Amino acid sequence: MSFRNISAWCIRNPVPPIVLFILLLLAGVVSFNRMDVNDNPDVEFPLVQVIVAQPGAAPSELETQVTQRVEAAVRSVSGVDELSSYVGEGNSRTMVQFAIGTPIDRAYNDVNQAVQQIRSDLPEGILEPQVVRVDAVGGPITYFAVETSDMTLEQLSWFVDNTIAKDLLSVPGMAKVSRSGGVSREIRVILDPARMQSYGLTASQVNQQLRQTNVNAAGGRTEIAGSEQAVRVLGNAENAFQLGDTNISVGNGRTIRLSDVAKVSDGYAEQRNLAKINGRQVLSFSIEKAKGSSDVTVHDEAMKKLAEIKKANPQVEFKILFTKTEYVKEQYRSSMLAMIEGAILAVVVVFLFLRDWRATLISALAIPLSAIPTFWFMDMMGFSLNGLSLLALSLVAGVLVDDAIVEIENIVRHMRMGKTAYQASIDAADEIGLAVVATTMSIVAVFLPVALMPGISGQFFIQFGMTVVFAVLVSLAVARMITPMIAAYFLSAQG
16 A cells, blocks of 8 residues: 555545544643743753862963963863853853764763863862853743841841752752852951961961861771771861861971961851842842753742742742743743634635535644644654744644645545545545645755754754654645545535
8 A cells, every 4th residue: 555545545444544643632632731841942052161260369370370271171172162261360261162963971071081180280279170061042040039027148148048049959850049149158267477477387388288187088988886887087177166176287297276377267258249129138049940841840840849938938038030931931822822823714714715614624624633743743852842843833834734625625626526525535635645745745845954954053943843844744644544534424415
């Protein structure tokens, strides 16, 4: 049985195609209900950032001692396309852009290994270098403000960092919670130059010894009372008093306490940024979703979690400053409405030309029978309901009925020759089978290259192009298998 005479086979054996499309409809409905709703398609851009911080260091020092060495190390990594760096006071950032198509996991591992190889060549006073992946189309989905009259700014900052952030990060799909404004807790060590000089110490020596001793480390495993236990070496000071009691070696086997040469205090860092609403200082924080998660779902689950926090802490007030999920929801509603309106208008136009409600109804069935199974194919491909995929469905809303119109119009023409609906459906479908296939394949030939475009554009438009291709191929199957079969039995009264 060839695809050309599949219509005749379906007319003679209506049960298999009916069962097939019932299953496709069910699969499409299930997939539609579980697909993520996003603003844009997820794009994997091979971009890695190396962050090196050295508090108080001048930009010129960081450039020569850190940035240039990091650039030299990562430049030799395979696949690097472009390097760019930013150096500010106490901070160096190097962006490593790889060639499009490079797996981000491999890029991250290669850069991380390159940085670790030169770790010993970097200044001792730097914080541990950070290698992070960069999400090119991500960013916060919602900004919140939080305020209360029962907490100081320091207490509220601690509440956001240790209660709100931890609770929100438990939400599935939540990637990051970032605070803006407020202050961060820190233990300050203010060295006394005169006392250090009397002991023959330098600031770098004190800094190095604190880094070596003020740390928790794994100690392996040991057997205690017949059972194996993990051993940890706890050297991290819990408060300023413990840190002040840290022993500092001054040579010749002598040691002093840190508090002998420095003032150690438990306080807060200087406030570098702030957030205000109507002139009142507040704290703000933003949330970011993980790749592959839904903007709308993550936002809605975050709102539920904040409602639980609000219930446990009635004095805390949350306010949404900005959220792009409202735009995403409106875009989703508009796209779905456009598809429905397009389908209705297509049916009206068909009726105006055919002037037969039975033929119009058969043609109109092609729209849901083509659109709904498309959601299953989209789900199998890992697509989401975003601006581009919904645009594709809106675009083909009228195209989906084209093949069915050609089929049904030719069947009606054969019936006017005096044939029964059954025979007219077989003859008409066989007569124009090749033309219908050619028409559909011409649309596929236009949109398939769009889906297979290389580079970042290709990652954006693959969902657009493949959605159109899936939809028109399903509409071809409907026109060849379902439309003639329904016409053969439903139009029998006009034979």
